[in-house]
Amino acid sequence: MTATATTPAGAGVPMRGGARRLVDRVARVRELGIVVALAALFGITGAINPSFLSLQSLRDVLLNSAIVALLAVGQTLVVVTRNIDLSVSSTVGLTAFGAGVVFAAHPGAPIPLVVLGCLAGGAACGLVNGLLVGIGKVPALVATLGTLYAFRGIDFAWAGGRQVNAADLPESFLSLGTRSVLGLPLLALVTLVVLLGVGWVxxxxxxxxxxxxxGSNPDAARLAGIPVVRRIIAAFVANGALAGLAGAMWAARFGTLDATVATGKELDVVAAVVVGGVAIFGGSGTVYGAALGALLLSSIGSALAVLQVDALAQNAINGALLIAAIVLDRVLALRVAAALRRRRFRDRQEDRNGGEVGGTRKVEEAAR
Amino acid sequence: MTEPIPPILALAGVSKSFGAVQALRNVSFELYAGEAHGLAGENGAGKSTLVKILAGVHRPDAGRLLVDGEPVDFTGPADAQHAGVAVIYQEPTLFPDLSVAENIFMSRQPRGRLRRIDRRAMHAQTTELCARLGVALDPQRPARGLSIADQQLVEIAKALSRDARVLIMDEPTAALSGAEVARLFSVARTLREHGRAILFISHRLEEIFELCGRVTTLRDGQWIATEPTDGLTPDDLVRRMVGRDLDTLYPKQDTAAGDAALKVSRLTREGVFTDVSFEVRRGEIVALAGLVGAGRSEVARAVFGVDRWDAGAVEVGGRRIPPGSPTAAMAAGLAFVPEDRRQQGLVMDMSIERNIALTGLASLRRGPVMSRAAERARARDWAIRLQLKYSRLTDTVNVLSGGNQQKVVLAKWLATDPSVLVVDEPTRGIDVATKAEVHRLLSDLAARGVAVLMISSDLAEVLGMADRVLVMHEGRLVAEIPRDRVTEETLMAAATGRGTGRSAA
Structure with missing residues (x-):
């Protein structure tokens, strides 16, 4: 970070290109920062307890973070549009329980069909959110807080105290939750594929x-002729569908399903997204950052367990990390703004000192 | 127009109102292929509303919109774009987080296989557009932090890239340097020769005469004239725009200036404005003029403590005030009527009386609780003094017209009995009658010994009201012109950095 802080003051940097390099670096630093934090975490924990770096342990870390990372990818779609979806945990709960009920009643049901059903159910939940926010113009925070309770309420009414146990589920389905393909947990692989796909899009x-x-400028988006409402609804639907997929993954991984599945997970997801450098007011951030954020937060949990730190301390550490991430973002944003401001000012001075020469030079540069 | 070719774009009897304000009244207007058409009018005459109707942002309340002689209904900006209308807005509408190239090509990015955006092509086309406009902008640089001039150039590049049949430019030159304007005009002339239609709006009348063959004038939302610029003089045009004698509109009383009430010394906010020094004496109206983005509002905000300053000092009545504290500024006797009354001047959902009470909460208390009676008495007193038009003081301010809203802001500040009043664009977007009242009020205040610092983009207002004019250009104070020597020409020359005005002491 020190390097970033000193660059703007450094003299002799070519004018506009210099500012761009700085901004580029800061943008990349966000994801790089998480990688560094991950490396430090694994390095220190591994030094104290080498078993943390064993293949099986690393596989567990990936498996544990797969579901939250998937949700973080979906959440990013919504957050970059300057919205938020707090209802994802309830969507996960509904679809996971739904998958359990279907398998308990029809043990022979085709697994792909059930997973598709979860996706469709999640997409329907997302559509409700999208319509509320896009058409109803309800602020996303309020709309999805409402559906957070509403979807969970439906879940409770449906389950009515029932519980689906691992014993009720077909073995072929449960094995998906723990199976490894090419040395990677299947669930982590699914998340990775989704991550790359959404990242590409x-x-x-x-x-x-x-x-x-x-997310960057809603009014300008409208003036540019972007179908704003349709895009926002689509983001919510896609996020809902991914939450449905996460529900199916949850069912396969844990097996024990009731109306409380995934309660409170939405905050982990939002935390992962923010730690991953996605601006909470929209317009910037990547799904890669969000997924790395999820990986970092869940790795900390695993590391603390290995280090035999009180599990309760984990929440405090996650909270501190979240605040650190936001403070870092704010400081970087201010630094970049100040650097750009100074640079612009200097450009002008140069232009003025150069007088007409400055003007012609610009034209020549452009002509080249 | 011997052949019966219908105009590319036309309005027929269009009216539009926003709440109580009638922005356009029965306006008809025709734009033909291959012509550059000027649109003139004072602030608040309805030019921007007309542009937004042509752009599909607003829908007319009455009247028709015609494309190639056929009636159309634009339901949104996308419809206008499909009809071949591109608009350069007065306020840049960029995406700060996205690159310059993406800003220009948003939703129209060149695509390759799998509908993937072809970044290389996009950047190449951006560089090409910038070269046409004669600027060197890095296509990959984010729009955040671009100067106003560069933002405006990105807007222009965006409109050019659409290759539209109709190009509407709403004050595109406000922030541009002379060389950039010349470049823009040569591009515009080329477009005109290729049969495109251009609608050009500018406060600088000489630009309208330079570029346009015909000019349409609006006044108070009404169509006044459409005529060829040949044979028309700038004075004729001003007369059509203003429609009355300037002297009656600006009832500036002569006052004897007293001691310095506000003294600003070497004030600097890094990257925003530099080394600004001036003083405003009791009984004086000093105008702070300059182009949009020159740093005028920023100086005012810093003086009042909304933004911090990095160096320099501000003294009110001989006492220094600390930086970054509006509370201290108010205690010292400063009052500040901000530029954007809806966002900064008023709490729109609060009642008239509560808005007026906001600046005097401490004096309106009975023990720990607010006194409704005192609040109401204060509001009623000022409503009468400023001739506020309202039905009940408990109405929220958002039901008032723009002019009456501005009166509420003024009332709120005058109730603090300030020794220095800073007003930023005091008459922007308000009707002519109220405008005259505001001018009379400012004049009265000065006569009673208040020091007034007025920021205004309205040249006529500056010329009519100010005892002295300070001109800013790119963050610096470049000229100080006394009342008897200030003209439109000296002012614009200083404001555009052509610098014939005398440097400030």
């Missing part, structure tokens, strides 16, 4: 870039 398709545009 956000980076390379017009619709993906439009989500960033909406």
């Amino acid at each position: 956000l980076g390379n398709l017009r619709s993906g870039r439009e989500l960033y545009a909406i």
